[in-house]
Amino acid sequence: MTLHAQTSDPVLDPRTLRDAFGAFPSGVVAVAASVKGQLTGIAASSFTSVSIDPPLVSFSISTTSSTWPLLREADRLGISVLADHHDAVCRQLAGPREERFAGLPFRVTENGAVLLDEAVATYDCSVHEEVVAGDHVIVLLQVHEVGGGDGEHPLVFHRSTFAKLHRDDLDPSRLDGRINGAEVDRDDQRPPAETPAEASDQNKEDAA
Ligand SMILES: Cc1cc2nc3c(=O)[nH]c(=O)nc-3n(C[C@H](O)[C@H](O)[C@H](O)COP(=O)(O)O)c2cc1C
Known part of the structure; x- marks a missing residue:
């Protein structure tokens, strides 16, 4: 379906539309x-x-x-x-x-x-x-x-x-665990890494 912005419609005048687009x-x-x-x-x-x-x-x-x-x-x-x-x-x-x-x-x-x-x-x-x-x-x-x-x-x-x-305005516990179908790991759900080497291994797993 193709949607057309009716810019002749007073509700959708260009200024209103620009303001609505600018909210994003x-x-x-x-x-x-x-x-x-x-x-x-x-x-x-x-x-x-x-x-x-x-x-x-x-x-x-x-x-x-x-x-x-x-x-x-x-x-x-x-x-x-x-x-x-x-x-x-x-x-x-x-x-x-x-x-x-x-x-x-x-x-x-x-x-x-x-x-x-x-x-x-x-x-x-x-x-x-x-x-x-x-x-x-x-x-x-x-x-x-x-x-x-x-x-x-x-x-x-x-x-x-x-x-x-x-970034600190976001509360990770309120985010759903999936984005675009992929499971998202949250730092707050992981036990803290013991050593820098373990932390680095964890980062590699995340990237894989
Ligand atoms: C923050 C910002 C975002 C912009 N985004 C776009 C854009 O997505 N598309 C676009 O055609 N022009 C955008 N412009 C305008 C272009 O950068 C440029 O000024 C415009 O294309 C006119 O220059 P030109 O005639 O050389 O193309 C943006 C300008 C600013 C300041």
Whole structure:
């Protein structure tokens, strides 16, 4: 079933819709590449994970974007999850095109993906598919490589402003034990590890 937002409906005027969309918190990523020798990129809060097999992520780009026609030509696109000290970086990446990378610490992979040094995580991707959706294009990206990044905590975008995560606001005992069908281990249900080596073994089991 396809749902269409009736923007002519007074209840769903664009301002109301923007406010409703803005209630949903998200992270922010830099989508960037060196294309024909030119550093090219934007900030995007529409990034989300899509599929494990094959590994896919997505973001949505406005059909009016002046950057996407060039960026989509890149062999590889770098996705950098912005850290919570990246608020100014985010504004810069959304600002005038010629100043977007000025003074930023980043590296360019051999395939041309641009990855920010202090990101929380990085993804080296290529365009898998583009789906036109109203005034945006949903860009599906195939993930070729992921990196841990140097940053610790992500930048949060909510109601048109930047925020930080407050992890201790969450009470783990109130979370259901399953996320997306996978059992989630909770630290509070485990006996404490005896030695650092045991703790490290536990971490390896968790990662497996
Ligand atoms: C926090 C934040 C999130 C943004 N998210 C998106 C997004 O998901 N999609 C999008 O098309 N533009 C987004 N933008 C705007 C772009 O970063 C950029 O400003 C816009 O594409 C205009 O530049 P362009 O014409 O060079 O593409 C965002 C801007 C900010 C500040």
